[in-house]
Amino acid sequence: MKNIAVIGAGTMGNGIAHTFAQSGFKVQLIDINEASLERGIATITKNLDRLIAKEKISEADKSQTLANITIHTNINEGVKNANLVVEAATENVDLKLKIFKQLDEACDKNTILATNTSSISITQIAASTSRPDKVIGMHFMNPVPIMTLVEIIRGYNTSDDVTNTIMKLSKKLGKNPVEVNDYPGFVANRILMPMINESIETLFNGVAGVEEIDTVMKLGMAHPMGPLQLADFIGLDVCLSILKVMYDGFKNPKYAPCPLLVNMVTAGKLGVKSGEGFYDYSESRKAEIVAKQFL
Known part of the structure; x- marks a missing residue:
């Protein structure tokens, strides 16, 4: 799990990208809108500057975090080498189903596909792919770099191996993952x-x-x-x-x-x-x- 792709450069997406990059992962931040990507990087930079002001990180940490992030407007290109894709697009079921179908076709067969959805069925999203065992929910809390909770939501077919992998990965991010089952609204x-x-x-x-x-x-x-x-x-x-x-x-x-x-x-x-x-x-x-x- 070294290469992470994040779909969506909005509030949640740039926060997720920030968190992974600051933890040493190589991150491909993907959005079809170039202006959104620019705003996302500007937000990450501003948040890193706040951490510097609070003496929680150094200038070198900021530089390395930003260096770990690459931006893309082409989804297929951005996810090409990803071990994990985290989708953080708008909370719209039709859009998410479309994205996951595209990810399923573009990603390596072993790539884990995660969604940051706050309520939509993981099982429904997974059914749009040929790898339902490798689809899982990673519901981060806002603001992502600060809030430690991550709801890890198992779809009906999500495998134990994938669940364990994402639980361990979340802990490497300094988060406290909580495993929940796939029902509307999850727990939070x-x-x-x-x-x-x-x-x-x-x-x-x-x-x-x-x-x-x-x-x-x-x-x-x-x-x-x-x-x-x-x-x-x-x-x-x-x-x-x-x-x-x-x-x-x-x-x-x-x-x-x-x-x-x-x-x-x-x-x-x-x-x-x-x-x-x-x-x-x-x-x-x-x-x-x-x-x-x-x-």
Whole structure:
């Protein structure tokens, strides 16, 4: 496991590439959009500079980490010598199935194919390939270089050897891998998303305001971040997508997304990434509450 390919240069993809490269692996960071690759490398550089400022790494460590990363816009070229491919594209099942079918054709037969999906079935993704025993979930937490948890999700056909290999590999990254089985939402989001959804319902029903709900959970439950602020950080579109996957998978009304969440996503208020969500992240009104306009 020396050569790692990462599909997608967005928030999760560049974080995964950063983590592998800093641990000494050769990383091929792949995205069809060259501008996304440039932004990804800029983000990695900025995060490395923060580590230098905190005296956690040296300038030499930064240089070596960046030297370990090569960028590609051609998937077939980028994965050619990979021992492991980690897909971190948008949380869209059709896109992931298309990518994995392409990876299956382009990669060596022994290459392990992993997905960073936060909710989509590993078994379904694996079924689009001719190597379902070598397909596994590696659900990293955001921000990837800092958060130590990785959910390792076994599909129905994922082999013991592949699971053990990825568990050991995750530990080499300084992570704490936890093995879970393939059911909608896995463990992290099966528990987290209903809490976030219920927080939005509490706001929607007028029980309390945004700051009040977040304050109760931070001070009363010792959460480092309130659920509505966390939803903004994750992305309200991502939260909605995960809830839909769980609702479709379980057919249980407790997973039905709150209408307020649906309206906010439809209006383009996605949280930090769009500048507005339950809080306003623009420079002029940073951290002011704007969600009330959707009630």
